[in-house]
Amino acid sequence: MMGGGDVERLIQLLSRLPGLGPRSARRAALTLLRAPQTRLIPLAQAMEQAAHSVRTCSVCGTLDSSDPCSICADPSRDHSLICVVETVGDLWALERSRLHPGTYQVLGGVLSALSGIGPEDLNTASLLARVSSGEVREVILALGATVEGASTAHWLQEKLAAHDVAITRVGHGVPIGGALDVLDDGTLAAALSARRPAQ
């Protein structure tokens, strides 16, 4: 028994978070318990608040405290340019980069026979609705450089082919600033096949 049932339960739930093992869950619990007013209660309240406010955007599928989300509701974004990503985490990564001026479509996964994820499991209805409206000029497929990502991109490309919309894919290759000797063969192959004339 460490600190009674309430402490044990807190550690147990914390240790289920990705990135926290039992050891760091205990350290996190101690940090929180040592400062109940300034750390533990504020975090608990932020969680309750998020649990009650956060929902899935009915347009793009991201998580947000409003629906439509703050991106879909933003008139300064380019709504004719949709970037298709696998997860909300991918959307967040692109938002941090501030490189994408358009909106998003979060599929919620990629086609995978192994994981039993089929076309009906992916969030594509609202993408097709938006493309069918004729107001979309380009769909960027920003899926992972995996077999599943590639086959999902291919499947989406066919699905959208009947519409008057440009379909592009993000490039794959050597990350900027990255050394070649730490890359896996798949990335090296993608980098080689995406080669262009040197300038």
Place this chain on the structure above:
Amino acid sequence: MMGGGDVERLIQLLSRLPGLGPRSARRAALTLLRAPQTRLIPLAQAMEQAAHSVRTCSVCGTLDSSDPCSICADPSRDHSLICVVETVGDLWALERSRLHPGTYQVLGGVLSALSGIGPEDLNTASLLARVSSGEVREVILALGATVEGASTAHWLQEKLAAHDVAITRVGHGVPIGGALDVLDDGTLAAALSARRPAQ
């Protein structure tokens, strides 16, 4: 903006936990937000519950949902044997090992001129009270093998010298199963000076 203010705030508070950087805080937030009913709300409630129930044991200084704590209140523990540790985390480590049949005293730190921690900052009053009662036969000093740990042990030893109680220190040296070549010089020195005739 990632998911509106509520999501941002959740990520920000999570990223302040030891062991979680911004990247793993985002992953943790996503994991929680994807399962509000089964993950986010239970964790929030466990935190609220712990914030309201957990207090510092008035006998030994550990954190527990009861006072005296479950260890101090346990009649099957040996109350004549007190193990002095620096932190609640150290107490938890010893409890997990199930090696200590007695009770504890959590100092809450060690003497450190650098950190401005003096004798008055350490939780020793209840240790002296227990020792003065005459019901304690041994105090085990289980402090870190650091300069501060050693000087705190020395200071406690002097403080307890007037009482009829055995004072012992945990041994320092090569961890069981540990290789010598990864140990720092201090541990090697401790291991050498603690050498005994081979059997």
